[in-house]
Amino acid sequence: MSKGRLEAFTDGVIAIIITIMVLEMKVPHSADLAALSESVPVLSAYVLSYINVGIFWNNHHHMMHATGHIDGRALWANLFLLFWMTLIPFVIRWIDEAGLVALPVAAYGVVLFMAAVSYTLLQWAIVARNGRSSALAMALGSDVKGKLSLVIYAASIPLAFYQPWISIVLYILVALIWLVPDSRIESTLK
Numbered sequence: 001m002s003k004g005r006l007e008a009f010t011d012g013v014i015a016i017i018i019t020i021m022v023l024e025m026k027v028p029h030s031a032d033l034a035a036l037s038e039s040v041p042v043l044s045a046y047v048l049s050y051i052n053v054g055i056f057w058n059n060h061h062h063m064m065h066a067t068g069h070i071d072g073r074a075l076w077a078n079l080f081l082l083f084w085m086t087l088i089p090f091v092i093r094w095i096d097e098a099g100l101v102a103l104p105v106a107a108y109g110v111v112l113f114m115a116a117v118s119y120t121l122l123q124w125a126i127v128a129r130n131g132r133s134s135a136l137a138m139a140l141g142s143d144v145k146g147k148l149s150l151v152i153y154a155a156s157i158p159l160a161f162y163q164p165w166i167s168i169v170l171y172i173l174v175a176l177i178w179l180v181p182d183s184r185i186e187s188t189l190k
Contacts, residue, residue, distance in 0.1 A: 003070045006078055007061075013082045014057045020089040021049055026096070042096040045108075048171060049088050055178045056085060056115060063123065066136040071129045077122035084115040105167050106160035112171060113153035120146055149174045 025042055028035035060081075091111050094104040123146075127137045140146075156170040 003064055003067055006070055006075060007064050010060060010078060010082065011057075014053060014085065017053055017085055017088060018050065021046055021053075021092060024089050024093050024096075041100060042092065045092045045095050048168075048175060049092050051175050051179070052112060052115075052171075053085060053088060055175060056081070056119065059119070059178065060122075063126065063136060066134075066139055067126050068130050068134065070126060073125040074122060074129060077118060077125040081115060081118035081122055084111055084118055087111045088115075100164045100168065102161045102164055105164040106157050109153055109157040109160060109167055109171065112174070113150065113157065116146070116149050116153055120150070145177060149177060 025046060026039070028039055088111055091104060091108040095108060098104045120143075123136070123140060123143070127134060127140070130136060152170050152174050156167040159170070160167040
């Protein structure tokens with residue numbers, strides 16, 4: 001099965017996610033710095049979320065270039081990934097409405113954790129279809145970055161109930177880990 005439709009569909013959904021994220025942001029009601037400063041938490045959540053969506057898209061793009069073929073398992077795993085990514089605008093809005101408090105911040109972590117889980121499932125489905133000697137399987141190796149990200153996201157969820165800012169710092173940490181495209185997969189493109 002060709003991967004072209006999966007890539008095109010994913011690109012379209014991610015474009016819609018980014019559009020919804022920015023449309024959900026409220027414009028300050030006045031033209032002074034005080035009004036703008038009230039928007040800093042949601043602007044920060046938007047920036048972090050935009051970066052996270054971009055990271056998923058960028059790494060998905062590179063993974064597809066290292067992929068020969070896909071099958072139904074990969075299609076479903078990709079839909080599972082997109083499902084969790086479509087919830088990012090919802091949790092940003094919740095954080096905007098409720099503030100940086102435990103439950104919305106933890107929910108943001110659940111969404112990011114499940115998106116990372118589903119990305120991992122997508123990788124596994126693609127490797128299962130293309131074989132352990134495929135370019136993607138060889139590039140992934142033991143996937144330390146992926147496993148570390150899952151552990152950090154999992155830890156961030158209960159930590160939000162202790163101190164939401166700790167969770168935010170952990171979300172930023174994972175984004176920093178992945179900000180540069182995965183060099184293991186990048187090397188398969190040469």
